[in-house]
Each structure stands twice: as C-alpha cells, then as structure tokens.
Amino acid sequence: MKRKIRAFDPPVSARAGLIAKTAIVSGPPARTTVSRGAALALAALVLAAVAAGCAAAPAPRPAAPSPHAAARPAGADRAVSKSQASAKTAATCNPDAASLAPAGPPVVTPGSYMATIKKQGYLIAGVDQSTYHFGYLNPLDGQIEGFDIDMIRAVAKAIFGNADKVEFKSISDAQRIPAITSGSVDIVAHTMTITCQRLTQVDFSSVYFDAHQRVLVPDNVVAPGGLADLGGQKVCATTGSDSVNTIEDYPVRPKITAVQVPFWTDCLVLLQQDQVAAISTDDAILYGLAAQDPFTKVVGPSLEDEPYGLAMSKQHPDFVRFVNAVLAQEESDGAWEASYKHWVNAAGETPPVPRYAS
Numbered sequence: 001m002k003r004k005i006r007a008f009d010p011p012v013s014a015r016a017g018l019i020a021k022t023a024i025v026s027g028p029p030a031r032t033t034v035s036r037g038a039a040l041a042l043a044a045l046v047l048a049a050v051a052a053g054c055a056a057a058p059a060p061r062p063a064a065p066s067p068h069a070a071a072r073p074a075g076a077d078r079a080v081s082k083s084q085a086s087a088k089t090a091a092t093c094n095p096d097a098a099s100l101a102p103a104g105p106p107v108v109t110p111g112s113y114m115a116t117i118k119k120q121g122y123l124i125a126g127v128d129q130s131t132y133h134f135g136y137l138n139p140l141d142g143q144i145e146g147f148d149i150d151m152i153r154a155v156a157k158a159i160f161g162n163a164d165k166v167e168f169k170s171i172s173d174a175q176r177i178p179a180i181t182s183g184s185v186d187i188v189a190h191t192m193t194i195t196c197q198r199l200t201q202v203d204f205s206s207v208y209f210d211a212h213q214r215v216l217v218p219d220n221v222v223a224p225g226g227l228a229d230l231g232g233q234k235v236c237a238t239t240g241s242d243s244v245n246t247i248e249d250y251p252v253r254p255k256i257t258a259v260q261v262p263f264w265t266d267c268l269v270l271l272q273q274d275q276v277a278a279i280s281t282d283d284a285i286l287y288g289l290a291a292q293d294p295f296t297k298v299v300g301p302s303l304e305d306e307p308y309g310l311a312m313s314k315q316h317p318d319f320v321r322f323v324n325a326v327l328a329q330e331e332s333d334g335a336w337e338a339s340y341k342h343w344v345n346a347a348g349e350t351p352p353v354p355r356y357a358s
Contacts, residue, residue: 093196096307097355099206100317102325106158113316114159117186122165123156126185129170130265132288133343134191144168147343148189151208151310151327154335155187158326172262174240177201180313187323188311191285193242203316204309205323206354208336211282212302213246216289218271219297223278226300228252233277234259236267243281246303268293282306284344307352328354 108114117123127144128135134146153163171179176192179185180202191211194204215226215235223229227247232254237243239260247258259276261267267279268289279289284306286298310327312320330336331351341348 093199094357095194095196095199095204096207098194098199098357099204099309099324099354100320100358101356102328103318103321104325106322106325106329108159108322109318112322113186113319114322117319118159122167123152123159124167124169124184124186125152126169126171126176126179126188126190127152128190128263130263131191131285132291134284134288135189136288144170147209147339148191150335150339150343151330152187152189154330155310155323155326158322158329172240173238174262176240176311180311183313186312186319190311191282191308192311193282193306194309195242198311201314202311203314203320204311205320205327206356207307207309207352208327209284209308210352211284211306211308213243213281213304213306214283214286214298214302215300216271216279216286216296216298217277219295221277223299227256227278227280227303228300230256230277233257234275236261236270236276236279237281238262238264238267241281242304242306247280250303264289265292271296324354324356 108118127148129137129144131146131148135144135148136146137143138145149168152166152168156166157163159165169179169185171185171188171190173190176188176190177198180188192198192204193211194207198204215223215230217223227235227250231252234257235247236259237247239262244258244260247256250256259270261270264279264281264285267276270276271279272293279286280303283298283302290296290298310323312323327336330339331354336351337348340351
C-alpha cells in the first residue's frame with residue numbers, strides 16, 4: 001500500500017500540541033483523513049496493552065471517598081433534556097420510525113444521487129477516528145475501522161461493487177450536521193443518535209444500532225446512581241452531542257457542570273487527570289473508553305435511549321432509501337451480526353427491526 005502524507009495547518013487539540021492529517025491511498029482505495037494526535041494516543045495504548053501482557057498487572061487505584069450523593073428526585077432514572085422532551089412529544093416525530101422505506105434492492109439507477117457518487121469515484125463519509133469499536137484509527141495499519149465503518153463499507157460496496165471505494169473524513173461530533181448540510185460529505189456514520197431536532201436538519205437511515213446513555217467513572221469511585229450521585233461535580237461530554245443536554249438538565253442539586261470537548265478521547269484524558277468526575281454518553285462509547293483504561297467502569301441506570309442512524313442530506317431522498325435497502329440486506333444476510341460480534345460483543349445481538357415513516 002502506498003501512503004501519501006499531506007501536511008495541513010494543525011488545529012488546537014486537548015490531546016496533542018501538533019496534529020498532522022494523513023491521506024491513505026492504495027489502488028481504488030479507502031482514503032482516510034486522520035489526526036496524528038489520535039494515532040499517537042492509540043499507539044501508546046496498544047503498546048501499553050502489549051507491555052501489560054509481559055508484566056504484572058498494575059496496582060489498582062487507592063480507594064477514594066464516594067462523591068457526595070444527593071437525594072435522587074422522582075423520575076431521575078430517565079432524565080430527558082427539556083428541548084428533546086418537547087420535541088419527542090411532537091405527534092409528527094418518532095425518531096425510531098422517521099426514515100424512508102427502501103424502494104427495492106439497492107440498485108444504482110441513472111440520474112440518482114448514487115449515480116453521482118459513482119461518477120465521482122468514491123463515497124465520501126464523515127466518521128469518527130477516536131471511538132474504539134465504532135470508528136477509530138488502528139495505529140498498527142493506519143486504517144480507520146469499527147462497526148460504523150463496516151456500515152459505510154457496505155454502502156460503498158453496493159454502489160461500486162468494491163467496499164474500499166471510500167474517502168473517510170475525520171470529523172468531530174459538532175461537525176457532523178454541518179458536514180452534511182454543506183455537502184462536504186455524502187454520509188455520516190458517527191455513533192449519531194436520531195433525534196427530532198436533528199431530523200429538522202438532516203435525514204437519517206433506519207436505526208442500525210441501539211445504545212443507552214450511562215456514566216463512566218474511575219473504578220475507585222462509588223456512584224451506583226450514575227449522574228444522581230454526581231451533583232455539583234463536572235461531567236465531560238463532546239460538543240454537539242445530545243449527552244450535554246442530559247447532563248445539564250439532570251434533576252439533581254447542586255447542578256452538574258457539563259465540560260465540553262471535541263472528542264471522547266479528550267474526555268478520557270480529563271478523567272485520567274482528575275479534571276472531571278465522570279464522562280456521560282452512550283454505553284457503546286463508554287465501553288470502548290473503558291477498554292482503553294482498565295481503571296474505569298460504567299455505572300448507573302440508562303438515562304436515554306440512543307438509536308443510531310446514518311445521516312444524509314435532505315436533498316437526496318433516493319439515497320436515503322438506497323442506504324436503508326443496504327442496511328436491510330446487511331441485517332438479513334448475517335453481515336450485521338458478524339460485524340456486531342467482531343466489534344461490539346462476541347455473544348451477538350439481533351439487529352434492530354427497521355421501521356419507516358413512509
């Protein structure tokens with residue numbers, strides 16, 4: 001594989017003072033725009049894991065006093081942000097059944113948006129590069145991989161007959177919707193929850209993964225109630241994620257302060273530095289962070305249902321129907337379950353039953 005490295009102006013990052021972006025090209029390639037800072041962070045983790053196999057397990061953290069546990073208000077187990085609560089009660093919106101039904105098998109027809117993508121030579125996908133198991137940069141081969149990435153590769157294969165015909169663009173949570181509405185990407189696969197508010201800006205596929213918001217804390221912290229036990233403390237989430245609203249609106253006193261950063265790995269760094277008491281987001285993301293730091297644990301009840309969808313422009317309903325046909329095919333032929341077992345849980349899971357608005 002040939003690797004072509006291009007230098008760009010480095011942005012500011014909580015993880016590294018200098019970041020370079022890399023485009024990886026080979027044959028009819030899957031090309032990737034990635035952060036060197038994330039690569040170095042993940043590489044360090046891999047090396048630490050290898051070293052752990054050759055040395056004694058590190059000593060656990062010393063016991064820490066339990067954070068102040070405020071009284072749990074009624075209904076606290078399923079706190080919902082005010083903005084989302086009002087949107088979700090709207091009769092016209094059901095995030096679980098808001099997408100367009102497939103028009104048939106995934107076929108590229110003349111004049112369709114899929115034909116436009118095929119003409120440009122590759123599918124442009126906005127993805128994460130720092131969410132372990134879903135979209136992350138493998139430091140061993142420089143490739144972005146994970147459950148979300150498998151979904152994108154399935155779409156590319158349906159268009160081109162070649163799953164490698166993808167240009168991956170690494171984006172943050174806050175950049176997901178702008179990337180779609182500006183036309184800089186064709187599709188976003190980024191552990192993105194379908195919400196009524198987001199449905200006013202972009203279209204989504206049918207639900208391809210069900211997650212639930214919970215809390216990650218250091219393993220020496222006693223917080224069985226999750227956010228209910230973190231009143232008056234700082235909890236980290238990414239800018240642009242719906243997790244921020246849940247944290248800020250959680251009915252506990254004193255109020256929790258939401259600390260916002262670009263990437264979930266930034267949250268992990270803040271947690272390791274004791275600058276925040278916890279991280280709160282989808283359990284799928286939290287388990288990936290816990291796999292990277294064995295001194296953390298996922299706690300508390302489910303706070304929010306988080307149905308994931310692939311995001312696309314409202315200008316291309318034919319593409320939405322095409323993608324839903326691809327997902328239906330992945331779910332029926334066993335490819336979805338194989339990917340789930342590989343990346344998420346070897347025990348397997350039944351795919352979400354697709355529901356459509358029309």
